[in-house]
Amino acid sequence: MGSGPVISRRGWAALAASGGALLLAVYSLNILLLAGAIACFAAVAGEMLAFQLFPPGPERYPFATERVGAPRAASPGAQFSVSVEIRYTGESPVVGEVRDLLPRSLLPISGRSFARRTWEPGDSARLEYAVRTTTRGSHLLGPTTVTVDSPHGLAWRQWSLPTTDQPVRVVPPAPLERAHQIGPALLTRMQGRLALRHRGFGTEFRSLRPYQLSDDIRHVAWKRSRPGQMYVREFEQESRQDFVLLLDVTPAMAAGLPGENALDRAVEASALVIAAVSRSGEDRVGLLIQGGRTRQYLRPERGESHFRRLSENLAYLRPTEGTFDIANALELCTRRLVRNTHVLVFTALDGPLEPLHLAFTRFRARGHRVYVFPANRARMYPAIETSHPASTAFGWAGREERANLERKISQVRGEGIPVFPYDRRGASTQVLSTYTQLRAWGTA
Secondary structure, eight states: OBOOOEEOHHHHHHHHHHHHHHHHHHHHTOHHHHHHHHHHHHHHHHHHHHHHHSOOOTTTSOEEEEEESOOSEEOTTOEEEEEEEEEEOOSSOEEEEEEEOOOTTEEEEEEOSEEEEEEOTTOEEEEEEEEEEOSSEEEOOOOEEEEEEOTTSSEEEEEEOOOOOOOEEEOOSGGGSSOOOOOGGGTOSEETTEESOEEESSSEEEEEEEOOTTSOGGGBOTTTOBTTBOEEEEEEEOSOOEEEEEEEOSGGGGOSSTTSSHHHHHHHHHHHHHHHHHHHSSOEEEEEEESSSEEEEEEEEOSHHHHHHHHHHHHTOOOOSSOOOHHHHHHHHHHHOOSOEEEEEEEOOOSOOTTHHHHHHHHHHTTOEEEEEEBOGGGSSOOOOTTSTTHHHHHHHHHHHHHHHHHHHHHHHTTTOOBOOBBTTBSHHHHHHHHHHHHHHSOO
């Protein structure tokens, strides 16, 4: 694949100069000047015409390329080196430039991705450079383009070399580890130091503990309770638990710097949950992507192929138009989830909360639990100096955003839903703590 011959800036200058000389010779009626001008114009036009009729291309000036060193997968913000070996197998020297194209999502940090030189038969060159990944997704390195000049640089022609390069998948760091092996949890009640029998709401009584706001009133031990001091009964919980990761992909989750916005941090935390579930050996995890409508739903399952599928889907998430309605999302979970499930919600809480009460009541009546991780959009950006001209406006906007978030968090907590806000540092700590409590106590 290539483009036709293009006249260079030097070629246009040569055409203008020779054409001007020809007009001047005709005006002055000077035979010698006219002969010289005709000769110059003929030389310039002849080179361009020859380059047009017999252009250099992949068949006449063959180049071969081989890429080494590029990884198949990387985490956001990671750095890696790329090396491209270029070989020229033509029969005559040629002046040209070889350049390895990069997508905007991969930032070059060192080295050079191009080489311009005179290529002799049998010459080879190596392009070595380092890049840093920014956003999640699939990013293609290349193709490698070749630009060949005419003998005097009056025209040039460009084409792309055939390539079979595989894209570099930028995914959260947790799924990259080989953590998808199912352990011997089905054969024993212990896996390492992790007990697979937990306190929860099962059938075998375990103990009493003080009442918490998130507890179901049906499990209150009324005979042991008294005014001001209430207790709930705890039972042995089934070792296998189900989790669903509910991600808000509306534009509100794009708050923050590229690669560090609210959605990126939510994806990282979700990947951590997938890696933790894969190590548990018995738990199941699913994925629900919600924007203005349901984008994708993967029911809770386990297995290496399922974990890999979840990780790849997380890697390609992008903000979409719409408003996230947490009540509709919980209604969908109520209809689709069969077993008692822990739903971890990552959202900006930018949608309506008025219908939440009824939706959460029906959701909770089915034995499900929900935990909300709202993005603190005011703290998704680095602080700016007070001397900056926009510091006053930025501070005012941040205060308004924090007040709005606190108001919505208070409303959600008023329904008895645990809320764990996160900022640009990420939600990994909050999610890991929540998952640990769910595995140990059945609630967080």
